[in-house]
Amino acid sequence: MDVRSMARQARAAQRQLELTSPEERNAALEAIARALEARAGQIVAANRADLAAAEEAGLPGPMIARLRLDEGKLAGVIRGVRAVAELPDPLAVEPQAWIRPNGLRIQRVRVPLGVVGIIYESRPGVTVDAAVLCLKAGNAVLLKGGKEAARSNAALGEAMAAGLQEVGLPVELAQVLPSTREAAQELMAARGLVDVLIPRGGAGLIRATVEQSQVPVIETGTGVCHVYVHRAADLAMAREIVLNAKCSNPAVCNAAETLLVDREVAAPFLAEAGPALLAAGVRLRACPEALAILQETARPDLAGAGPAAVEPATEEDWAAEYLDLCLAVKVVSGLDEALAHIARYGTGHSEAIVTGDAGAADRFLRSVDAAAVYHNASTRFTDGGEFGFGAEIGISTQKLHARGPMGLAELTTYKYVVLGNGQVR
Incomplete structure (x- = not known):
């Protein structure tokens, strides 16, 4: 079936979902969780096949790490489904209401976006995370994953379809599209059938979606994130923040680069x-001043770390989203230079300052144009779960409609309901 036909089915299914109660949508999520548990063996086996193919194709290590969905990760995905079911319903909020002098009663009520398309790479867990968030908010979802995860995504899609079927909802509410470039192009051209596209992945995928899509796009993800150690920083605290921001999970968009x-x-x-x-396996790309310090003070570590452990930085390094154990390092003259560097190379994702100077912190937090700005904390907290949203559909780096971690509320919009008794203008 072609993508446009799948999108038409999704739109018809979404109209049915929009009439369900919060309890019915939560029951659907619980049924999906049970179906994932029942099919865990098949899903993990499909993922092993994807991993074997990826290794044979010579895909880079970070991509293979993002592709892995073992029993433990799948259990985490299932817990996430149930956690979303327990969240407050984003559509069941008290509408804003007011009465005009002519007697018209106007209400602004929350409604789903409609049909949401997700284009993503590597991470098969996104297939379930994105689907259950969309369903909870009353949306249908079209899921276009990468070819490297085709088997995993298909197995996850079959489980979600079984869960929807169990509660009598259309399986077309959550559809896994073919993992082809043609399917992505068709999805981007489905204006009028798809209400919004959300790309999740590397800079190339996001840029291509933004530039080519005829469907409105919420730009997410690319994270050239900085940690700035100010002269008034507690250096022990700064060391731990930098290690966490870089090393706790280098393959994600909120890791420091x-x-x-x-x-x-x-x-x-x-x-x-x-x-x-260096001991954590990080390769450093340093400006001349930082390079001289590192070569002098880290010399014992260089012997075991390999010849490429500390190298001179190039211009490309300042704009690089490594998504790997690699970190660019630059010595700056002070807050002004740090702010100028972030303004030039940052991607509007997450930026951090470590300092004990309240004035410097305040200026940094006010001046930096990013979705999340931090004082004395790791950039790794830019996450729907960590922000208390329960889960996220992605991290929006744009300013319209949504910014930062996008939870359930950001998967809705509003409409006006106007109640009268014969008024004319």
Whole structure:
């Protein structure tokens, strides 16, 4: 079946879902969780086949890591489904209402976006996460994953269809599209059938979707995130924040990609943080000043880390989203230079300052144009679950409709209901 036909079916199914109660939608999510549990063996086996094919094709390590869906990760996905079911219903909010002088009563009520298309790479868990968030908010969803996860996504889609069928809802509410480039192009051309597209993945995928799509796009994900160690920072705290921001999960968009350090504290800070980063397997791409410090203070670690462990940074490094254990390092003259660097190379995702100077922190938080700005905390907290939203559909780096972690509320819009008794204008 072609994508446009699938989108028409999704739209018809969504109209049926929009008439369901919060309890009925939660029951559908619970049925999906049970179906995933019942088919766990098949899903994990399908993922193993995808992993074997990816390794044979020589896909890079970070992509293979994102592709993996073992028993433990699948159990986490299933817990996530049930966690979404327990969240407040985004459509069951008290409408805003007011009465005009002519007697018209106007209400602004929450409604689903409609049919949501998701284009994503590698992570098969997105198939379920995105689907259940869309369903909870009353939307139908069309899921276009990457070819590297085709078997995993198909198995997950079959389980979700079984769950929907169990509660008497149309299976067309959550459809896994073919994992082809042609399917992505058809989805991007389905204006009028698909209400919004949300790309999740690398910069290339997001840029292509934004530039080519005829369907409105919510731009998400690309994260050239910075941690700036100010001269008034607690250096021990800064070291732990940098290690967490880079190393806890380097393959995600909220991981730090560039470390900025004030010149006054560069030598003592890099003398401690450099060896710790190298010991964690991080490759460093440093400006000349940082390179000299690292080569002097981290020399014992370089012997075991390999010749490419510390290298001079190029212009490309400042704009790189590595999604890997690699970190660009730059010494700056102070807050002004740090802000200018972030303004030039940042992607509007997440930026952090570590400092004990309240004035510097306030200026940083006010000046940096990003979805999330941090004082004395890791950028890794930019996440729907960590923000208390329960889950997320993605991290929006744009300003219209949604910004930052997109939870259930961001999968809705509103309409006006106007009640009269014969008024004419």
